[in-house]
Amino acid sequence: MSHLSQGQVIAIDGKTLRHSYDRSESKAAIHMVSAWATTNRLVLGQRKVEDKSNEITAIPELLKVLAIEGCIVTIDAMGCQREIAQQIVAQQADYVLALKGNQGNLHEDVVQVFEHARRTDFADIEYDFCQSLTSNHGRTEIRRHWILGHVQYLANAAQWAGLTRIGLVESERKLNGKTTIEQRYYILSWKSSATQFADAVRSHWQVENCLHWVLDVAFREDECRIRKDHAPENMALIRHIALNLLSQDKTAKGGIKAKRLKAGWDNTYLLTLLAQ
Numbered sequence: 294m295s296h297l298s299q300g301q302v303i304a305i306d307g308k309t310l311r312h313s314y315d316r317s318e319s320k321a322a323i324h325m326v327s328a329w330a331t332t333n334r335l336v337l338g339q340r341k342v343e344d345k346s347n348e349i350t351a352i353p354e355l356l357k358v359l360a361i362e363g364c365i366v367t368i369d370a371m372g373c374q375r376e377i378a379q380q381i382v383a384q385q386a387d388y389v390l391a392l393k394g395n396q397g398n399l400h401e402d403v404v405q406v407f408e409h410a411r412r413t414d415f416a417d418i419e420y421d422f423c424q425s426l427t428s429n430h431g432r433t434e435i436r437r438h439w440i441l442g443h444v445q446y447l448a449n450a451a452q453w454a455g456l457t458r459i460g461l462v463e464s465e466r467k468l469n470g471k472t473t474i475e476q477r478y479y480i481l482s483w484k485s486s487a488t489q490f491a492d493a494v495r496s497h498w499q500v501e502n503c504l505h506w507v508l509d510v511a512f513r514e515d516e517c518r519i520r521k522d523h524a525p526e527n528m529a530l531i532r533h534i535a536l537n538l539l540s541q542d543k544t545a546k547g548g549i550k551a552k553r554l555k556a557g558w559d560n561t562y563l564l565t566l567l568a569q
Contacts, residue, residue, distance in 0.1 A: 302331040302493050303361060303386075304500040305368045307348045308508070311515045313525035323525050326351040327533065328359055329504050331496040334540050336504065336533040341526045348372060353380055361386040365483055367497040370395060375452055378482070382455040387483035389460070389493045398448035403478050407461045410441065419443060421487040437463040438491040440481075455482030460490050508532055511550040538566045 307326040314322040324342040329335070340355040342348060348371045356366075356377070362385040368377070370393035381388045392400050410418050419442040427434050439461045444450050447459070460479035465472065481490065508514040512532050519528050539552045544565060547555075556563045 300363060300365065301333070302365045302367055302496040303337065303359070304329045304331055304497045305352060305355065305366060305372065306497075306500040306505070307342065307351070307371075308505045310517065310525055310529060312518050313520050315520040318520075320520065323529075324348070324351075325526070325529050326355055327500070327504060328355055329500040331499045334499070334503060335537050339530060339533060341529075349374055349377075352377055356380055356384065359384075365389060365493055367493055369497075373480070375454075378456070378480075379454040382482055387455070387481070389479055389481050389483060389490070389497075392459075392478040392480050399450075399453075399480075400478065402447045403459050403480070406441065406447070406459065407439065407478070410439075423487040423491055425491065431468060433467040435465040436491070437461075437465075438487045438494070439463075440485065440487045440490050444480075453480065456480055457482055457484055458490075460494075462491075462494055504536070507536065507549050511548070511553060512536070538569055541569060542566055 305326065305328050307324055309322050309324045311322055314320055321344070325339050326342060326348050327339040328337040330337050338355055338358050340351045342351045352368065352372050353376065357380075361381070364386045365388070366381050366386050367389045368391070370391040373390040373392055373396055378388055378390065392403060394400055410420065421440045423438050425436045427436075441459050441461075442457065444456050444459055447456075450456055458481040460481055462477045462479070464475045464477075466475075477494075479490075479494070483489075483493075485493070512535070514529070514532060517525075517528065519525055535553070536549065539549050539556070542552060542565070545552050545555055545562065556566055
């Protein structure tokens with residue numbers, strides 16, 4: 294049994310099941326939105342995005358069935374919506390939302406605030422900063438993280454429930470003598486330090502590496518041609534359940550793919566998994 298940890302990061306992100314389309318029925322591939330508990334490494338829930346819709350409508354429905362009190366919810370720019378922020382706060386959680394041009398004036402204001410702060414070396418500005426350095430396979434990456442308070446003067450700040458901080462992540466990569474710099478902006482309801490903010494942003498990418506990638510490699514989800522009626526959605530749910538069981542098992546060695554094969558060959562091991 295697993296318990297949701299206080300302050301745990303819950304990453305919400307979507308994935309398209311690429312071969313679930315059916316041209317003969319004019320049916321597009323389905324898109325699933327999942328909630329991933331980054332500390333416990335568990336799928337907490339999922340929702341199918343309805344036809345002719347997008348993640349903005351599926352995320353609130355997913356949040357409704359989750360017990361997120363005391364947790365930090367991270368979502369990419371698609372989910373950076375006032376209604377979603379309000380719902381997260383109403384469910385007594387905090388948010389770290391990626392901010393891009395889809396929020397117009399707010400995004401522009403946040404960019405300008407950070408540009409001004411850095412030009413003036415953060416004179417008379419409340420802020421926190423941390424930096425990390427990684428180097429492998431000939432690539433060096435420096436990640437710089439800033440957190441600023443005093444958000445009340447941002448465009449439409451009052452319309453964002455719980456908004457208390459804005460964040461900037463700057464990634465400087467050096468590879469084969471070339472340097473690239475990428476900047477990503479965030480809004481937060483969480484009164485975190487720069488180090489905590491860095492951990493939350495880094496944890497969000499687990500949903501890609503520990504969930505979506507594993508589903509494709511260990512379960513070959515993208516290759517699955519199941520497409521009739523609700524079968525693709527049902528199979529996605531079953532894969533998530535199977536992944537949770539295999540992830541939590543400590544009795545067998547090896548990765549998810551090896552454990553899955555063992556469960557197919559060894560009924561005793563299979564029953565051990567199902568009894569968890």
